[in-house]
Amino acid sequence: MLSPEEFEQQYPADKLAEELPDKPISSLRDIQYLYGKLYTLATAGGGAYASYLTPDAANGFVDQDDSLVVVRADVSGDKPRLETGDRRGPVWITRYTKERIPKVAHCKYPAARGIDHSITHQAGKNSDPEKLARYAKERLTKWPKDDVVQSVADDHKDGWIINALSDLGEDESVLKTIEESVTTQLKGSTSALLTVKVKTEPDGEYHWPSDGNLDVLMAAMRRRKLSKLVSKGQASDSSGEAIDLVTGARTRTVGTAEDPLNYFLGKQLEKFPGFDPDEAWRTHPISEDAAVTLMNAETFVDACTYRTFNTNVYYLPYFFGVPEPEETHLLYRLLYSIVSESDSSEQLTPIENAYLHQKERFGDDADANGLRFYVSAVMPHQMSRYDVFGETMNGLIQYPANLAFAHAQVVQTTAFREGHKRTGALPNHENWQLLNGENILGSVASGSYLYQTLPSGDDDTDASADDFRIRALVAILSGEAIPISSLLERYVERIIEDSRDDENGFPVFLVASQYAQLCALARADHDFLTVRDANKALRPITNPPTYESRPMQSRQEKPVPDGGFAGATKLESFIEDTPALAKNDERCASFLLGALVGAVGDYQEYEQGRSTTLVDQFPVKSVTRNRVKKIAEDAIEKAVTYTRQEKKGGMSYPGMKFDYIADRLREKIIRPDPDDWSIDTDDLRFYYALGVTYGMNDRKIRSNDTDEQPAETSQVDQ
Template sequence: MLSPEAFRQTYSDAELAKELPDRPIASLRDIQHHYGTLYTLATTGGGKYAPYLTPDAASDLVDEPDSLIVVRVDLSGDEPTLASDDRGPVWVTKYTDELIPKVAHCKYPAARGIDHSITHQAGKNSDPEKLARYAKERLSKWATDSAVQPAAEEHEDGWIIDSLAELGEDEATLEQLEHDVLATLSGSTTALLTVQVKIDDDPYLWPGDLDVSMAAMRSRKLSKLVSKGKASNSAGEATDLITGAQTRTVGTAQDPLNYFLGKQLEKFPGFDPDQAWRTHPISEDAAITLMNAETFIDACSYRTFGARVYYLPYFFGKPDAEDTYRLYELLYDTVTEDDSERGLTPIETAYQFREEKSLDENKLRFYVSAVMPHQMSRFDVFGETMNGRIQFPASLATAHRDLLRTTAFRDGNERTAALPTHENWSLLSDDGFLGLVASGSYFYQTLPSGDDDTDASADDPRILALVAVLSGDSIPVSTLLESYVDRIIEESGDDEYGFPVFRVASQYAQLCALADANPGFLDATDTRKPIIEPPSYGQRTMSDMVKTITDGGFAGTEKLESFIEDTPALATNDERCASFLLGALVGAVGGYQEYEHDRSTTLVDQFPVQAVTRNRIKKVTESAIEKTITYTRQEKKGGREYPGTKFDYIVDRLRETVINPDPDDWDIDTADLRFYYALGLTYGMNDRPLTSNSEPDQPNPTAN
């Protein structure tokens, strides 16, 4: 494959412009065709047959010993015979870069069968007996193929193929050929097998030198586009959906993304595979070009949750030469990233390329989708869009990083931050987040895994959220809260680690980042709208906090009031705020029980997230306040001077929001209530003075 520099030198602006579409890129098929054209130019050059060749299929054989086995046939006499010169009927040599266009290989990607070209690729480490069979089949099988013979009949040099077929019917010739292959090879090898012919006094010719062998190769490859699967002859005259030309179209072309497959009858009700050329018409040459896009498309995809995510770059509008050079450079970099960068997602590669090359963010777009295989030749497609932009995942990564640098996650001078962080938790470590977002780990760490820990189902919120972020679509906040709560409940019963404070903190950081990113990725209606409003933690500095406290306030009170005030979801909804406050009290009392009284079962265990509903919240609140009063009395009896009730800065607000009103009349949704209760638990369990004697041990941070 040409390097970007060589590509630019090989094709001038004018030459490249001839290969470009005359209209804007507007569909996945346009992108595939564009990629296939670039791949063909970079590997086999231009020309009538270039799109049909597969030079990379045997690239690992280049310069390997015994990697090319050549059957040599003399057609210059009255009768076809095997070569009788010094080199003989079988020549075993090295496959080299110079021989790639001469050998003219066209791979047929099937477990059984012969390649489309007369050149055939043997399996890895084939034994001499198998290679001898393949050598004979160049004459006995390929030359007599049902798609090769019609091409020979229509070509003026078709007699060459007929002569090869004639030799293939001669048992003595085939026996001699087998004997020579076995005698020439010293053992098993991986190789290409091809044929050279001599038609006059000139030197022996390679398949790439013979138009008739190339025409036969093209005919055989095209035959697979009309008779694949349940289609027997899916071809006819129609308008090519890519070029707009009225031409012969085919309906069962191979698709690198596995779209529009003949076996997907349940996806296309009433679909007739033989009539696919009418419903999905692609010209023969365009279909082949789509297939050539596979190398670039595969490089711009990656697996996560059992699905394959495609992130295909293109430039908005009608392609010009300069945009195409830069697109090729981006695709080339993605295909050939070195070992030190291996493992980067295409998104990270594109992001680095964009920064290094100063690309126009508004012009660089991405096709985004996720394809989930269910069984052979059956796939589901998630979240298809043409309007993906690198800014979408990048802005989310930036918003998450910035949130962790606010007072919500940074300790003050006298008291811990509202929520915990930890270096062993990637969503709480203030590190690079683009890779986490792109890979799917960003949602793997916060959303439930369902029946399978890694593979997503058709309605799995992890894959839906990932595709939404990559494509700039919105995620219903109701779905997110329900998923968060499900994950919290999954882990709350873990006796070893207890309540998952770091998980909840990660979820909340993600929720805020999704709201604060540009564009915002959350969608909500009615009372949930404040949840998708970005918090304003960054507007309140540590010096503000210190000044307030030194002016006479209590650090715990000021911290709680500031957090609520700066969180729109809490500041504008008394029911949600009450849920959070209840969690904060239960978490604070639970932490007190554990660290002051060494109790293994605390109030947090007594009132888990799944136990909190609108019907029970008043009872839970009364129990939590009663327990708080009990501990206050115990401390006073023990000689501690207490001006009021322990945790009264929480208790007083709870009396106003839960005890006096009737929660039975609340409108808050259960998932909404439970998530903010869990957030309150995390807040309360993390809330303590920053003194050497008062910092308790935290839950095991490695359960990430």
């Protein structure tokens, strides 16, 4: 494949413009056609037969010893014969070089058995001399006698050349000579292409298959390949005259062309009730040449594809509008870099590669260069069945990039970073990616971003057809909005799922990661969250929190003002800066309830050494509206009990332990009574879990750097 520099040199703007479609890119087929065009130009060049060739199929054979076996046939006389006058003999065994790639005009037939479409045939790797001798003989005995090839011989003015090769293959002495020549020259197994050179004039030269003098061989190759497009799967002859979906021309079209994305397969009868595969050309008409060009898109399409949750995620870049040479040069550079990256050991997803390429080429103007992405996820099943999720033509690299940037910002705010006297509102951990903020774009692209926060289902990493993770991933990549209610439901399901693991206790890092993700979705420069039902109470969750940015810094940089209590100040600020809490008393009460349970449970575990705490007594799955008062009463009662115990032990301070939480909780559950709340159960449970995480993380920082412990006004450590 040509490098971008070679491509631009060989196809300058004026020459490239002649090859490009003259209509806007408006469908997946248009993208595939453009990819196929670029791949063909970069590998096989131009010409009527270029798109039918597979010059990369035998890349591994290039410049290898004994990698090209050439049978030389002289059909210029009354009787065809093998070349005998040259010292190299009738069979020439040499190297398959870069210069010879276009000469042999190879067109591979991707089947376990059978001959390639072209007279040039690719043998398997490390074939023994006897097998290669058989393949060499089949250039005369099998390929020319193929029914499709013979039909070309009947129609073409030079069909006699094919018949002469066929006649030569009927001479047993000729076949014996070929076999002896191959087995004598080869000393062991090798990987090779096998082809012919043909002499058609008595005083002429021997011509490679691609030579204009042997157009009949190329025409036969073309017809053999096209024959597979009309008889694929359950279709016997899916062809007819119609308007080509790609070019708009009225021509002969086929209906069962191969497709790198496996759309419109003949076996998918359940998608089209009563569908007749032979009539597919009427519902999905593509011209013969366009169909082959689509097939050539496979290399670029596969490079822009990656697997996650057992699905194939397609992220295909294109420039909006009618393809222009300058933009197409840039597109080729991007596709080439993605193909090159896919072969490297440190593989990036196509999304990361596209993002880096965009920034390198366009800098801060990357948002406005017109680059779009086709986005979909396809899940393969048995028997060639496929499910397609969330197809869109309007993907932008900025969607996942903005989310990744927003997430990295969120975890550097006061919500996740400790202050002077207290821990952060929520925990962070260097080994939890969604809490340390590193390589978030790669996480978003790979699906790990959702794998870490959403329920895994029965198959863990493999998704089912209705898996929310796939729909959410496609939504993020394509800029679609995710319903808040669905997201909270899955968050809670995952929390309950992870809470079953008694060894690790309450999943504080999971909840913190989920909340960081929720904040990032709300904070990103795009509407990733939506309320699709009548529950307007969910709308504040879509508003981004206003936490102060706080990079990692010294604990002494930001002291709490004299006269304040750091725990109360932090709680008040967190609620005020969180629209979901500040604008909904029921949700705020749910959070405060969890915070008190978490704080008391943390005290029970670390100060009293209890193995079972309030957090265990009131797990997330048990929390409902009609249990709120009961849980609140038990938590407050425990706080009162521990306050009395500490006072008896000689500690003296005003009020009750954790009163800065309990007092606010009392206010929130009086009006209205929890029995009359309207908050959804998933909403209630998620923010209860968030509160538990807050309460378990809310403690005074103990410094090892100084003997003097920072004092808190009016309260002791709680």
